[in-house]
Amino acid sequence: MSYKIQYNKQFENFKNILLNIKSIFSQNSQTIHLARNELKIIEIENISTVVKAFRVPNVLNQFVYAYLRKSKAYKAFHNATILHDLHVSTPEPIGYIEFFKFALLKESFFISKEFKYDFTIAHIRDEQPEYKKNVLEDFAEFTYYIHTKGVWHVDYSGGNILVKKDGDKYLFSLVDINRMKFRTISNYEGLENFNKLWFNEEDLTTIAKAYSKLASLDENRAIDEILMQDKKLKDKVLLKRKLRGVRN
Known part of the structure; x- marks a missing residue:
């Protein structure tokens, strides 16, 4: 299985975390949202993070996201980066990873720092x-x-x-x-x-x-x-x- 990965340079130590995110995510039980996608709060490297696991797309969209369109995980990370550059508040982006099988997009994850809100x-x-x-x-x-x-x-x-x-x-x-x-x-x-x-x-x-x-x-x-x-x-x-x- 191949992958695409990108991370915030301030969090270079998260590269290996992202590579192992599937097992880290499955072993954690602190789900805060479960619908089409699932979000969990996970303590990683002494940082409280929110990990978003995007639902595996249908077969057509697995092809679309692999070749024709940027994935939701990619957009979440890059949009968060743009917002931070514009000084618009969004949870600080850490990184994202996409996993491919037979050249089609399967699982994808986006990690950000947790934003404490009321x-x-x-x-x-x-x-x-x-x-x-x-x-x-x-x-x-x-x-x-x-x-x-x-x-x-x-x-x-x-x-x-x-x-x-x-x-x-x-x-x-x-x-x-x-x-x-x-x-x-x-x-x-x-x-x-x-x-x-x-x-x-x-x-x-x-x-x-x-x-x-x-x-x-x-x-x-x-x-x-x-x-x-x-x-x-x-x-x-x-x-x-x-x-x-x-x-x-």
Whole structure:
């Protein structure tokens, strides 16, 4: 079985760790997420790391990722490196490795340092805590900041934004970053990036007001835009669910 490997030069001692990551991962039981992919917190070389094991692709995608497209592990590592260069918070990347059999991609892993956080932005949406306004305003500021850096997180959803309280402020860090775009984000376009968060109208209005102030946008137009983009996606998702129900 062949492999491709790349690691952060600050973590050269992780080369052998990456080469043996399959056995290290299988022997650890501290799973923090299990769906299509699995994430585990693993203490390695006195560093608390998060190891992400990507699901083995179907046969077609094994070929695609081997020859036509960069793998999710590759994108996670390289996008994290770009974000760090842009001073946008994401767990510090350590490295990734891809394993191939018969020249097709099989297992792949991405390792980063663990980011200690208090909750995800989904907590604000679901629990509606009394401090939510402060979090949402700081979140709007963070989002505006990353947009000025040309960062568009395609999967900007509740579970992919980690939140850490720091004094009177809230800090944010991006995860699940294998799908990112780096480009110019103009004016009201940035408000579309909030549409996968599934906030209620009140919370979206709070975000739009804070974002519009920072971006020097018309407040009422910003509110209309964020609500329109939210409704547009929700209608699309609900329609798909109805169609699935009809087919089933």
